[in-house]
Amino acid sequence: MSTTIDSTPRADGFRMPGEFEPHAQLWMLWPQRPDNWRLGAKPAQRAWVQVATAVSQFEPVTVGVNNDQYENARNLLPAHVRVVEISSNDAWMRDCGPTFLVNDKGDVRLVDWDFNAWGGLYDGLYFPWDKDQMVPLKISELERVDRYKAHLVMEGGSIHVDGEGTVITTEECLLSPGRNPQLSREEIEQHLRDYLNVDTVIWLAKGIDPEETNGHVDDVACFVKPGVVLAAITEDKADWRYELLQDNLRRLQAATDAKGRKLEVHTMPMPAIMVITEDEAWGVDAAEGTIPRVPGDKTAASYLNFLIVNGGVIMPAFDGPNDAVALSTLQRLFADRKVVTVPGREIVLGGGNVHCITQQQPKG
């Protein structure tokens, strides 16, 4: 029912809107794989229900689920959350899902990027990713939204846009050898220009999880609105992330966006280092080639991995001293939205957080 368009969004006048622009609905995928989620993914499923429930106060939510978990997901999720069958290898809708686009007439289309589980056979996180890579096509069919196929390996978590011509991303991820080694930096920029319809690419150097997403930007920086960004920092100079976050901050402070504006840059503290406990490391199925989970491992928890929804912000909380700082920072920056917290600890055990497990579909 959807058409695959042999053109580019830029040529056709479509752009990726900012996350802060109005949404039609929010998409998620249901977690279940027992080699990434402890205890048969039951604690993760509870966390997903909390996120879906929180978002559904603000906008419609659709959750895609594998057939063998359909009844369980339908039973655990609130009745007003829509549950549809969409097979996946894991539950990272931000990364394997589509990027939705709009034009000035109110039409909606989407981009179907290549996906290779964060690095393919080079340093990807699992194999195969055959179901994940079908998710954008299935959503385009289900929603009757026309589709562009972009021949660039990229995950939604590696970009943030202002909807006015600017994208922020990281070199660590987009230039990683596991993504598009055959493309130059300039060719990758051209793909972003063509498929997001942006003019300016602001390159940060690194994120905080080199072994997982190769440094997705959505743990370290985002747009609050056009011209205004938020950057994660830590004040602990002994933290290995101190310098890379300072470098990101400096780059943002020096940057000019597509409209010629200097960015207004706000900062957000990191959560206290979150260490995996014995209990949290236990009950994960062994699987060859995946990163083992060991008690004492540090997670990539970040308050930056929040989600903006219609009239709200969904923030992961970690029961730490900076939760209150993060909450007040977001409430100050998003004064016209209600900031709601959800427990983020279980989700970060699997490698991401609220932003990683969601994907907004803008209003047409």
Added chain:
Amino acid sequence: MSTTIDSTPRADGFRMPGEFEPHAQLWMLWPQRPDNWRLGAKPAQRAWVQVATAVSQFEPVTVGVNNDQYENARNLLPAHVRVVEISSNDAWMRDCGPTFLVNDKGDVRLVDWDFNAWGGLYDGLYFPWDKDQMVPLKISELERVDRYKAHLVMEGGSIHVDGEGTVITTEECLLSPGRNPQLSREEIEQHLRDYLNVDTVIWLAKGIDPEETNGHVDDVACFVKPGVVLAAITEDKADWRYELLQDNLRRLQAATDAKGRKLEVHTMPMPAIMVITEDEAWGVDAAEGTIPRVPGDKTAASYLNFLIVNGGVIMPAFDGPNDAVALSTLQRLFADRKVVTVPGREIVLGGGNVHCITQQQPKG
């Protein structure tokens, strides 16, 4: 997203409309099981594409498909047919799918009947039917259509309604020991009254496939419009179906509908007896408990298994001498619709035809 309503359509003013009333879209399921469809279901898939293509001239079509056949189905079906992931055990959307309802305000709901693969452990056609029985719920979620759960084992192919209070069905099927042995005839009638919102049940005795659907009405009789029915007959007195079809004819001629009308009864010849060839019996996987396919077996081919769509009628053709009679009969009775034929032989090898593999969703 859909609500399960703890009431009945009759109580809420919803009714099943006649198939001849306007449709919003048509639903199908993709065939693939190699123990029912020869040669890995490839000839069946080609037949399904022909049906979907024919219907899509008249109204939107959505095809539900198991994940492992998604790419193949998407590739084989025309681009304007919507393909969504809906797991199934086999591809009989008429029988495992929902019955859609409308009210006078233009709202649409659906009934989710119990389904047990045409007789469950008594004389059902396969086990398990776990995916089939989830199809109505999945469609209700996908389309955001509220749902009634009816605790009656019944397939869509065992009923035809006039949309004005009358249903035609068969005793052989609805009173079969594999369906609802704990319910009396009166209790079954009450379920039909409650969930289809009908007042009058016209009982025919038998259909033409006792070993498959236990005599679904959709091979032997249907409504052309309120007050007008079409009944299958054969003029060959040596045909074992001669007498049962005559009995159906007499019952219809004697019947009065819910509006107090005597029915105007037209007749349709049966196709020539269609015998399965060596080629057609070959290439079907063995499976314990299923009916073996043997060259020389007779099929349940019937022209009555056509489908009414918006402005059209989709008729199965069998390359037989009665094709032309059937076509002219339908074109005469449906003078304001275009009658289109599709090859019916491959579909009947698996046990049904155009009507069995489709389910209409009425316009709200």
